[in-house]
């Protein structure tokens with residue numbers, strides 16, 4: 441499948457106003473693509489579109505619609521010569537998925553099937569999907585490579601694995617389809633401009649936005665969920681990866697979609713672990729701000745350690761993370777201190 445010789449290929453970015461989606465729009469623009477943003481604004485705001493315009497020096501068309509709206513998708517594919525779809529739009533709170541599994545299966549699985557059907561009918565053969573390390577479940581060995589067993593422990597993780605299965609089956613049925621699932625480990629950080637960042641609605645589930653909101657005075661203190669894990673300092677270890685490294689990983693994946701076919705999955709991580717206390721101490725060092733915390737009970741479902749083996753993405757996508765934990769936390773702080781209430 442050859443890349444058309446059009447100057448700036450149009451790619452549809454579902455969830456393009458979200459955290460990873462918006463940062464990926466910056467990387468796409470810088471790589472010469474034209475992102476067409478498709479977002480229902482359920483967990484983002486139109487203000488993000490303004491920030492994108494400031495960073496990129498141009499506006500991207502925004503279609504405010506549901507991924508599950510077949511008619512809206514048909515119209516979009518009629519209006520734009522879409523070369524590929526990057527599918528970020530999904531619900532992603534693990535705890536919420538346990539409480540409301542059907543909402544997760546409807547949004548993340550059924551709506552993705554509608555998207556893939558409309559893509560097929562429109563002759564769009566290239567898909568990059570935002571998957572997650574939660575498809576692996578509890579680590580059986582470390583670091584985790586793409587052959588690790590898939591045993592999600594929550595409906596969110598299952599919903600990601602189910603979409604991967606749909607992509608495998610669709611590529612099996614249509615041999616010139618090209619689908620890549622990117623399994624993120626722990627996305628953190630913000631664009632260097634400080635104009636984009638992790639902007640969760642409500643109380644953050646994730647560590648880094650909770651740390652930055654505590655540092656900026658939005659939260660009283662951080663609760664560290666257990667310091668009795670089997671790790672050097674007793675707190676949980678994760679593979680944090682800069683959101684701009686992730687964004688660039690999607691551009692690398694798109695490049696592949698013009699020269700290969702079938703279904704492929706890649707881990708996007710650094711291969712390096714950091715504990716909760718590593719994050720807190722590094723953040724305090726780079727920001728000069730104290731992060732008061734107390735040790736709380738373990739959070740159900742948490743594991744001690746999870747770290748990616750990033751070797752396959754390096755070999756096949758020529759991608760590897762280049763930003764370290766200090767950079768991740770400095771950029772997160774730059775964003776949060778500019779926008780204490782988010783945008």
Ligand code: WQD
Pocket residue numbers: 532534571572573574624625626627645646647648650662663664665666675676677678716739742
């Ligand atoms: C990191 C570490 C916590 C908050 C989740 C999802 C995963 C993916 C990334 C979507 C752990 C500790 C956290 C806090 C804490 N999301 N922690 N206090 O759980 O590794 O992964 O986000 O794809 O699907 O599972 O990330 O940031 O929630 O936790 O002590 O207030 O920080 O125990 O050790 P996690 P996290």
